[in-house]
Amino acid sequence: MAGNASELARRLAREAEAVCRHYLSSGRRQGCYWVVGDCRNAPGRSLFVRLKQSPQSPAGKWTDAATAEHGDLLDIIRASCGLVNFRDVVREAQRFLNLPRTDPRSQPILDGSATRGRSVEAARRLFAMSRPIDRTVAQIYLRHRSIESGHHGGTLRFHARCYYRPNEDSPPLVWPAMVARVTDLNGQFTGVHRTWLHPLGHSKAPVETPRRAMGNLLGNAVRFGSVDDVLVAGEGIETMLSLRCVLRNMPIVAALSASHLAALLLPLSLRKLYIARDADAAGMAAALSLTNRAEAAGIEVFILSPKFDDFNADLCKLGTELFRAALCEQLAPQDVVRFLS
Known part of the structure; x- marks a missing residue:
């Protein structure tokens, strides 16, 4: 049974996004993760499921930041379906793996290295196109949060017309955004974080997720x-x-x-x-x-x-x-x- 479970977990991990869309439908994809409230499919942003293989973690592994629980996609199936007997979990996983795949977004993710590279390059271009935050909406926003903007050392920039998509199927909207550079221990650029802002700068933009990151985080x-x-x-x-x-x-x-x-x-x-x-x-x-x-x-x-x-x-x-x-x-x-x- 243990060997069977390990093989099932590997097969599910190859289709991690499809598993999440099916069993964690209250969540959404954000970069290399599926984000949802918990493994029982509650709305929220506490639980992160990795969708792509990385040097630090395989696809299909998840962590709930609120409870420190973690596991694999078999655990997701067990919790979201309310199953108690492990044989029922195995049966449900096998049933899912035999379902036809009609949505191209649900195809297996076999190698995320090229996608990660494109994401980092897109983040690099966005940061390069942004300008210093002095005398911008980003500076006004920080001052509304009682933060003087002179202590960031160039880590923060501003983009006046930064694309925002409410979801993957929506046309992009345009909002001003504060753009922050993400780096590794050696100072190498790995991504950006965007905070979309109200055009007057007194608050974040009135969108569902005004903070998002892209790249290798x-x-x-x-x-x-x-x-x-x-x-x-x-x-x-x-x-x-x-x-x-x-x-x-x-x-x-x-x-x-x-x-x-x-x-x-x-x-x-x-x-x-x-x-x-x-x-x-x-x-x-x-x-x-x-x-x-x-x-x-x-x-x-x-x-x-x-x-x-x-x-x-x-x-x-x-x-x-x-x-x-x-x-x-x-x-x-x-x-x-x-x-x-």
């Missing part, structure tokens, strides 16, 4: 400053820029989501890691996962916790001085002297 991040021995890592760009307003000389990275924070690659020179978690279950699960990996590598870890939902909410509600004081209480004394004095 797993393990990589949006980076502010060069890492030596100390690093602050967290999820969102606005959250980490809020910390950057106070910790202007400390290197900071935004992994872009809880699941990507848990998978963040850490530099060999790192000796101390601050994890700026969001105040939700997914944020805590990601912080614990990254803590375990960092401590196993001999890195000292500190968890930074916001008073409200995240550190941007803290900055907006407390103001810069109270925000600085609250953060100071959570830093090691030597880092207060080094980065806050």
